Every structure is written in structure tokens, then in C-alpha cells.
Amino acid sequence: MPVHDALTPRLLFTDLDGSLLDPHCPDGSPARPWLARLKQHGVPVIPVTCRTRSELAPLRLALGLADTPFIAENGAVVGLPPAWCHARLDRRPGPDGLVVKTLGVDIGFIRKRLSVWRQRLGADFTLMSEIALEELSVVAGLEEGEARLARMREGSEPLLWHGDDAQLEALREGLAGDGLSLLRGERFWHVTGQADKGRAVDWLLSRFEALRGRRPHTLALGDGPNDVGMLEAVDQAVVIRNRHGLTVEPAQPALYRTVATGAAGWVEGVAHWWGRADSRLIPRAAADSRRHAAVSAKMPVMASAEMPV
Ligand SMILES: [Mg+2]
Numbered sequence: 113m114p115v116h117d118a119l120t121p122r123l124l125f126t127d128l129d130g131s132l133l134d135p136h137c138p139d140g141s142p143a144r145p146w147l148a149r150l151k152q153h154g155v156p157v158i159p160v161t162c163r164t165r166s167e168l169a170p171l172r173l174a175l176g177l178a179d180t181p182f183i184a185e186n187g188a189v190v191g192l193p194p195a196w197c198h199a200r201l202d203r204r205p206g207p208d209g210l211v212v213k214t215l216g217v218d219i220g221f222i223r224k225r226l227s228v229w230r231q232r233l234g235a236d237f238t239l240m241s242e243i244a245l246e247e248l249s250v251v252a253g254l255e256e257g258e259a260r261l262a263r264m265r266e267g268s269e270p271l272l273w274h275g276d277d278a279q280l281e282a283l284r285e286g287l288a289g290d291g292l293s294l295l296r297g298e299r300f301w302h303v304t305g306q307a308d309k310g311r312a313v314d315w316l317l318s319r320f321e322a323l324r325g326r327r328p329h330t331l332a333l334g335d336g337p338n339d340v341g342m343l344e345a346v347d348q349a350v351v352i353r354n355r356h357g358l359t360v361e362p363a364q365p366a367l368y369r370t371v372a373t374g375a376a377g378w379v380e381g382v383a384h385w386w387g388r389a390d391s392r393l394i395p396r397a398a399a400d401s402r403r404h405a406a407v408s409a410k411m412p413v414m415a416s417a418e419m420p421v
Contacts, residue, residue, distance in 0.1 A: 120329045122386075123320065124150060125183075125313055125342055126378070127334035128161040128171070130298065131352050134374025135253075140175055142375040145395030146382050147176055153393060156180040158316065160309050160332070160342055162270070162297050165189055165212065166261040186295055186338055187312035188216035188267025188304050198322060215312055216267040216305030222292060223269060226303060229286045236275040237283075240300065241265070243272075252299060267307065270300035296337045298356050309334075310341020317345070333381050335373075336360060343367070350381030 126132050132140050140147070150157055159168060159175075160183040168191075172178050182191045192202065192211045202211045229235055241263055243251065249259040251272070273280055280301075284294045287303060295302045313332065321327055330346035332339075335354040343349035343362035351360045353373045368384045370377035387394045 121320075121324065121326065122155045123317075123328045123330050124155060124157045124382070125160050125330065125332040125346060126157060127309075127336065127339050127342070127352075128159055128163065130335040130354055130356070130374060131333050131339075132159070132175075132375060132378050133171075137375040140375055143378050143382075146379055149393055149395040151176060155393070158182060160187070160313065160334075160339075162186045162268075162300075162302060162338060164262060164264050165191060165266060166264040167258065169208070181316060183309060183312040183316070185216075185266060185268040185307075186297075186302050186304055187307040187309045187341075189214055190312055190315065192319075196316075196319060196323070198319065212266075213315075214267045215315060216307030217291070219265050219267060219269060222303050222305070225287065225290045225292060226269065226271070229283055233279065233282050233286060235279055235283045237271040237273050237301075240270040240272075268302050268304040270297065270302050272299070273301050296358070298336060298358075302338070308341045309339060310343075310345040313342050313345040331382070331385055333378055334360070335377070348385045350378075350384065352377035352381060 132143055147157060157177055158180050159172065159177060161168060163184060165184045168182055168184050172182060179193050179195070181193060181196050183189070184191065190213045192213070194205065194209060197205065197211050205211045223239070223241070226239065230237070240248065245256055245259050248254070248262070249256045252259060252262060254262060287294055291306060293304055293306065293308065295304060295308060317327070317330070331348045331350070332342045332346040333350040333352060334343055335352040336356070337358050337360055340360060340362045343351065343360075344364050348366040349362060349364045349368070351362070351367065351369045353370050354360070355373055368381055370380045372380050383394070
């Protein structure tokens with residue numbers, strides 16, 4: 113049964129890499145009709161990513177998400193556009209019109225503690241900030257300009273791990289004593305304060321309730337272990353089939369796993385939850401092709417028939 117009605121505001125939280133964006137569609141083109149439709153219905157699509165605020169800035173513009181909040185650096189950094197700011201709680205916005213909150217700890221503290229543990233444990237890792245730009249662009253599959261933006265950290269530090277599992281556990285324990293966590297990403301491990309995607313989503317939901325006086329109906333989509341907290345913090349969730357082979361097991365009863373990977377999986381997941389519940393949200397192009405497919409197959413219209421391949 114639906115936990116919402118047509119008047120309940122909705123929020124969509126989404127991972128970017130491997131989810132809304134993938135190596136085959138780095139511009140998110142398969143998702144564009146859905147993004148346009150959601151925008152038309154006033155549903156904010158909120159990127160929740162391991163990327164930095166600097167990396168995210170051009171992407172938000174390109175995806176038409178300049179008016180929605182964002183969560184960067186795996187939950188360590190939250191950006192609020194004017195409509196999401198609270199007159200009493202927020203300082204004045206920066207030159208880009210955004211108020212930026214750091215929910216974790218300062219990047220300087222993280223780097224200091226990592227250098228202590230490297231010496232004490234002989235831990236074998238390379239910080240992203242220690243990798244030369246040309247090398248980083250190869251390791252992370254980024255253009256050199258993008259790699260420069262990726263190094264502009266505000267609340268978390270990615271590292272490449274070279275040691276074994278036992279050493280990694282020792283590092284994890286040491287960092288935990290400092291109030292720091294180690295999160296697994298696709299290529300890097302990420303060291304953050306007590307911040308993760310789930311806590312940042314909770315924080316934004318509290319902000320939404322403080323401003324609007326009601327709890328929204330929420331959906332989240334992600335493909336990696338660092339998305340688990342976010343997938344557990346919402347009403348309905350989608351695990352997008354991934355190519356990296358890492359398991360993603362959120363404790364979430366309303367969970368859908370996609371057949372398709374990347375952006376096609378993203379479209380499949382949104383259609384699964386919201387296309388079925390509210391046909392007004394289905395983009396016109398997808399709805400037309402769905403109707404056509406249903407007529408030619410002489411079958412009733414089903415949301416799943418509009419899945420792209
Ligand atoms: Mg991902």
C-alpha cells in the first residue's frame with residue numbers, strides 16, 4: 113500500500129558514478145527525460161556522491177540540478193541553494209549562491225591523523241592528495257582538469273590501499289579511536305569524520321521538515337557499499353546492478369534491484385517505484401513508447417515495459 117498520497121512532497125536522492133552516470137553515458141542522457149519530468153512536478157533530485165563540491169558544480173548545471181541541494185564527499189559536505197536555507201540557522205551564501213555545511217570533520221585533522229597512523233602502523237597507502245595529477249587522471253579515469261577538482265577536498269580524504277586485510281583492519285581501528293571512519297568506494301577507500309551518505313540524507317530530511325513542516329516521501333538509488341546508509345535512510349530504495357562486483361546489502365524492506373546497470377538501471381529503478389505509483393511522473397517519451405509496445409503486444413500497460421535496454 114502507498115505510504116504517501118499525491119500531495120505528499122517527494123525527494124529523490126541519487127548516487128552519481130555507476131548510477132545516474134556511467135562510463136557509457138557520462139552525461140546521464142538515458143535519465144534526462146525522467147529528470148525533466150521530475151523537475152516539472154517539483155520533485156528535487158539530490159545528488160549524493162563521493163565527488164567534491166568542485167567536481168559537482170559543472171555537473172549540477174549540466175544535469176539541470178542547480179536549484180536542488182547536493183551531498184558531496186560521501187556525506188561530509190552538504191550544499192544548500194537559497195530555497196533550502198534557514199534564516200536563523202545558516203550564514204550568508206557564498207558567491208555561488210550556496211550555503212555549504214561540513215557535517216564531518218576538517219580535512220586538516222584527517223590528514224594529520226592519517227600521517228600518525230602511517231608511522232605507527234607502517235600502513236601502506238597513498239593519499240589522493242599525494243598522487244601526481246597525471247597519474248591520478250589515469251588511476252581515477254579522469255581528465256587532468258577533473259582530477260584537479262577531485263583533489264579539492266573539504267571533509268574527506270580518499271586513499272589507495274596497498275597492504276593486506278589485517279593491516280587495513282588495524283588502520284580502521286586506529287581511525288575509529290580518532291572518531292574517523294573508513295568507507296569503501298569503487299577505487300579508493302575514503303576517510304571521513306562521523307559523516308556518511310545516510311547521515312547526510314537524514315540531515316537534509318530534518319532540514320526539509322523544519323522548513324516545510326512535513327516529512328517527504330523519499331526514494332534513493334545507488335550501486336555501491338558507500339550507498340548503504342543512504343538506501344536505509346529513505347522510504348524506497350534501488351540497488352543498481354554494478355560492474356565492480358561489490359555486494360550492497362541495505363537493511364531496507366522496500367528494495368528493488370535492477371537488471372540493467374548504470375544510467376539504464378537508474379531509469380529502471382525510478383520507473384519501478386514511482387512510474388507504477390504515479391503515471392503523471394512518467395516522461396512523455398517513455399509513456400508513449402510504453403503504450404505503443406503494449407498495443408502492439410496486445411497487453412495491458414505495465415510500467416516495466418518502458419525499461420530501456
Ligand atoms: Mg556509485
